Amino acid sequence: MGQRDRGPFRVGERVLVPHTDKYYEAKTLKSQKREDGIWYYLLHYQGWNKKWDEWVEAPGLVKYDAKLAEVDLSQEDKGGPDGKGKKRKLEEGEAGEEDGPQDTFDKAAHIQVEVPPALKKVLLDDWERITRDGKLVPLPRRPSVRDILQQYVDANRAKKDLTDAEEEIASGLRTYFDKACGRLLLYNQERKQAEQVLTEACVPSNIYGGEHLLRLLVKLPELLPIVSIAPDDKVKLETRILEFVRFLTTKQAAFFLAASQYQAAPH
Template sequence: MDRLMKHTEENIQKQQALDKKAGVDKNTKSGRSAQTKPKGSADAKVDKEEAKNIVAKGKKRKADSGIEDNPATEKLIKIQIPPNLKKQLVDDWEFITQQNKLVKLPRSPSVDEILTKYLEYRSKKDGMMTDAVGEILNGLRSYFDKALPTILLYKKERQQYREAISDNVSPSSVYGAEHLLRLFVKLPELLGYVKIEEETLIRLQQKLLEFLKFMLNNQSSFFLASYDGTEGGGKGKDN
């Protein structure tokens, strides 16, 4: 996992450089196309389109990610996001891009706290603390901190990020489940850059799915039911 993390961090930096060269902000949309149809379309059509984008099956998503020329994307790791969490991603997109709302920061529980809760949950379930689970959680935390400002934010969230994160503050201590879930949309692309043995890939995929199930089982306590209004694209204000 440490090796995967090192390669992934390098590729996040490479993708950031490509983004600056292209002068675009499309890849910050968590796999959704900038040309997504407005809310005037029927809800069913919106959900269907978003679901396609979430699981990385459309050409638009490849264009948004900025890696359409990356041959590794042909062999992406498959992460099946549960339907209720897909709906959560759609709601997340709608709150921010259609309703001009933001996740109020800092979030509680934070990404760090969610990862700690999962480690405690697995320790009780397995009767012991396994190194493999700890490594994966540390990898997720590192991926999140490095990927958030580069590929996990919508354009309307960037000012808020600049206000919330300083040099000595890690995103995983400020952001929560809403943004952590976006990481699982991007993980197939990030891991697609790295050569992984099939056996290792299967184990990693299974452990990531187990973590998503944990998030699903705690959806009501981990995720916000609604977002805050915004003022000039900055921090969310109190309702």
């Protein structure tokens, strides 16, 4: 088989996968050109159990470079890539692993967050518009993260299903969002915009909306280690988060931007 029949990468080649904080080294195991005309590669991440093996599209990969592998993408001053190689999940029905392997990630000791296909598509579309199309989410967003969480509480109150659990989930998500936003939830293309809109008097949950809240949800397994929590409590927490995710799904049209609502990034 000629090189042109294998796509831009060889089977067995070392590659890098850009993620929010760093590049992850992987090895291509298989290649496949799919109906959309794009090459996909089955990857095995260096030093990770094969359970993390996944299919990633060719534009989500970077040729291996030892120097590039040391770049810290979470630091604004590092420069980093402009998002061309963001990792993209491909397997239908895959849940709770939206961001791939982490250096200290033990799946068994973390909560599982199931993200339905409809919301995964929102994530992917959002990423493509920002990193490929040069668009930005207009800020401040309405409804904001705070508004969405309050609507969740109000919806349960209206159904007379409100318990302390719903209010605790809403409060906890808002707290985590405000702490994680600037460090973990922004693409490089969004950082200049963030510098302009985020001041000491503003909190991220009042400025950003559903798109960035969804990014938080897929990172919760990394942010909420629960090694010491009882199994029953772990199940309860996962159930409450799942209920919130379902709420987002039912309000998808109201909470997430349409393609035409993104704005062009200033040059």
